[in-house]
Amino acid sequence: MVVEIMARLPVKSLVRFKSVCTGWRAMIGEPSFIHAHLRCSASSATHCDGLVLASTASKLYLLNPATRDAITLPAYGRSLVINYAAGLRLDTVTGKYKVVRSFYYRSMYPISRMGMEVFTVGEADARWRKTITDPPYPVRWMTALFVHGGHLFWCIDRRLCPDAPRGGLLRLSLQDEAFGVTILPNSLDVPALDDNVLVDVLHGELCVVHAVSDTAAVTIWTLSIAGGGVWRWERRYCIRRAVS
Amino acid sequence: MAAATDDAGDSNEMIRVVSSDGEHFEMPEAAANLSLVLRHMIEDDCADAAGIPLAVVAAKPLAKIVDYCTKHAAKSSGLTIEEAEELKRFDAEFIEVDTDMLYDLLVAADFMGVEGLSKLAVQRTADLIKGKTPEQNRETFGIVNDFTPEEEEEICKENEWAFQITKPPSRLC
Known part of the structure; x- marks a missing residue:
């Protein structure tokens, strides 16, 4: 929790607080903390082409600041546990924006089986649709990273799935909604x-x-x-x- | 295992919870659902007339959390911009508490898995300490300064810009 609080401080405060004690200095200098701080600055929202995807504890919103339009994306079904590893991207093939989010299956104990849903913005009768197959591994609570060519990446959560490959990233292709695993450089x-x-x-x-x-x-x-x-x-x- | 129901949040049922010091509270099911812990208990049919015991949450913070969840659950779907702003004002007033209560809320919201409240309390804590000097933070958190005077001076010198907190810089360089 200390890290969560510190991650919300402005850089100027952090630099100053390096002199509080050796413990704080060590924490502020750690790569994991720097990462948490960077993530924090951007974690509540992600954006694409001027559209903003914002999440609260229970809802996902899609905002267009230019037109001041906002839509609330449909809620999760009750059999699913909320987990916002959500992301927004233009599918260059269909020309439509897609929102992807992860969830855990409620009925599975221990909770570890993850699924993903896709919402295509602007489709008539738009609703969340599960990906054709479930991801092979659960991912960590983190906004998806988008890469040119319509791929999304997440860090695989090995705490929930120790059998997952070491240093593996989960990959999703927006075009065919197929999952894959990319391993970090050997x-x-x-x-x-x-x-x-x-x-x-x-x-x-x-x-x-x-x-x-x-x-x-x-x-x-x-x-x-x-x-x-x-x-x-x-x-x-x-x-x-x-x-x- | 919970039976799947048609839709979320339509239930008018009241959920009872009991604080660590034995006080009983009630809130709508939609409000209780904002807590991951309560939600799992409800889905697993553990919510009964006796109330869900919360062993580490005392009555004072629990009363606040019940307020928070009730307010947020009532305003959860299809918010207009005005309603969203009203909720923001509610949050701002809600979190104007003394540091003891803030600490209790941090711990309780984390324990109960009320994500919105956790974020609110974490942000409030960050806001409280961000403008402070290192010495003020040592006092607040009971931290002993374990730097040698030379080390401390070196850090201050290296990062001089960050220590000018009394007035904003007149120019950016």
Whole structure:
């Protein structure tokens, strides 16, 4: 909870609070905290082409600030447990905006089986529709990351599913609504997506930022899709910090 | 296992809850559903006339939480812009509490899984501390300054801009 509170502080306060004690300084400097802080600045809403998808505890809203229009997306059915790993994107094939959100099946104990639903905006009689197949693994509570070409990525939740591949990202293609798994670059020796690894989107490309603590270096990998639908990691940047 | 019902939130049934110090409270089912813990209990048919016991939530914060959930459940669907603003004003007034109550609400909302209230209390806490000096935060949270004077000075020097909190900067550079 301390992290949640601190993640909502402005950068200026955080920089100042580095001098409170060594514990606070260590926490504020941790990559996982920096990530939480970044996520926090954007977590309540995501946007696409000027449309804003905003979530509250129980509802999802789609807003068009330009026209001041707002629609409330239909609620979850009662047999589902709310889990907002939601995202909004234009399906370039149909020209329609799609909202994707995850949920847990209520009737499954322990709660771990996840499903996903798609809502196509502007369709007559629009309603949430389950994806053709369920995702192979549950994802972590996190807004989906969108990548050029209509793919969504999430971090797989290994706490709920220890059998999931290490360092795996769940991938969904908006076009055919097929799920896949992308594994982090092999040379990243990470037991899971741990604190030293951040996943984000940079100019429409999925990127992985890896802070190598023992060499004080940061490497940035980007993921691109090559011919034949093959996903390939490229080590794009390696930044060495000056060691005094 | 809960039987699937036609629609969410239509039930007018009142849900009883009991605080750790034995006080009874009632709220509409739609309000109780805003708490993940209560919702699971209701769906599993654990809500009865005796009330759902909440072992770690005392009467004072529980009364506030019941208020919060009742207000938010009544205004949950198809909000107009005016209604949304009214709810925002309600939240702003609701969270104007002393630090003891704020702490109780943080813990209770987290325990009961009332996400909206958790966020509200977390944000309020952040708002309370963001303008403070490091020394004021040490006092509030009972933290001992374990930096050497040299280390502290170095941090302050490195980040001088962040320590100018009394007046806004006259220019951006």
